[in-house]
Amino acid sequence: MTALGFTQHDHAKCVRSGLAAAEAQCRARKLRLTPVRRRALEILLSEHRALGAYDLLARLSEEGLGSQPPVAYRALDFLVKAGFAHKVEALNAYLACAHLGDDHAPAFLICRACRSVAETATTPRQGRLGAAAEEAGFLIERTVVEAQGLCPACRKAAA
Amino acid sequence: MTALGFTQHDHAKCVRSGLAAAEAQCRARKLRLTPVRRRALEILLSEHRALGAYDLLARLSEEGLGSQPPVAYRALDFLVKAGFAHKVEALNAYLACAHLGDDHAPAFLICRACRSVAETATTPRQGRLGAAAEEAGFLIERTVVEAQGLCPACRKAAA
């Protein structure tokens, strides 16, 4: 499970396989991938960046798929709950999951220059955080792990 | 550097020593701990919870220390930049630093029941996140590490 997003790759395939995986999951788990939800996921999959809810809404609305905030937030809520997308807390923005199907605790590498985001994974119950929680008697239910900095390309450009 | 916040302790001392440490830092680094900034820090120190900017603003405003959003945001911006407070991204809220003076990468344990927050520390460049960044060629400048779940007291109460 290595971090994509910064490297060159067949991006059309990201979109296709992401959608296909989501469809399969929905069939298996009896979830309804309605037109708005499906298109929202496709839009998120179409870039390795986090989109704000209102960015997403603008695109949906261009296509006549709704024009009010709840439309975007409901779609995002569904996608996040289903595990098809994640919220990037440090940006208040949303990103298609890059490891759709795998059960995982996501972590993000966020470039402050080009705003691209790569998803990787953590093992929150291990490591220092897990140890601190253990010591404190704290029960971890969810973790937010996000690194901000410079992606390889922007790092090179800065030098 | 163990996580406080969930355990019983002499809290008046947290406030006193926090303020004293901030004052010392300001002298040493030629920063200006103005009345609004000082009082904002004192308010944050007075609880081991994260306060929203508007919560803080409400308290400041009760005391005639300003009534418009920028007042709170400027004070918070100063405190965060100086390292006297942290933003908890998952809550969009702010918390006094519990390890004032030490250079550290903060991490938080956030109780979803009582909303208390304990600060601990991470070593972001080590561990899985650091390894993923290394592999991707990503330069980490700042990390957000936050765990949500149940503190010991609320865990016991739930059982």
Add this chain to the structure above:
DNA sequence: TGGCTATTGATATGTTATAACATACAAGGT
């Protein structure tokens, strides 16, 4: 078919954060 539930449509509102511009005030040089 009828009743149930999930989803959508629509309006309004709540919450968090910043832009923009004007003013006050402290520090340092002349």
Add this chain to the structure above:
DNA sequence: ACCTTGTATGTTATAACATATCAATAGCCA
């Protein structure tokens, strides 16, 4: 004392992010 420069505040307005509510509709199953 006077000016200059930079930092901090005051003030208004607005951008950006998120949810509450309620009515209408579509899919599902007994």
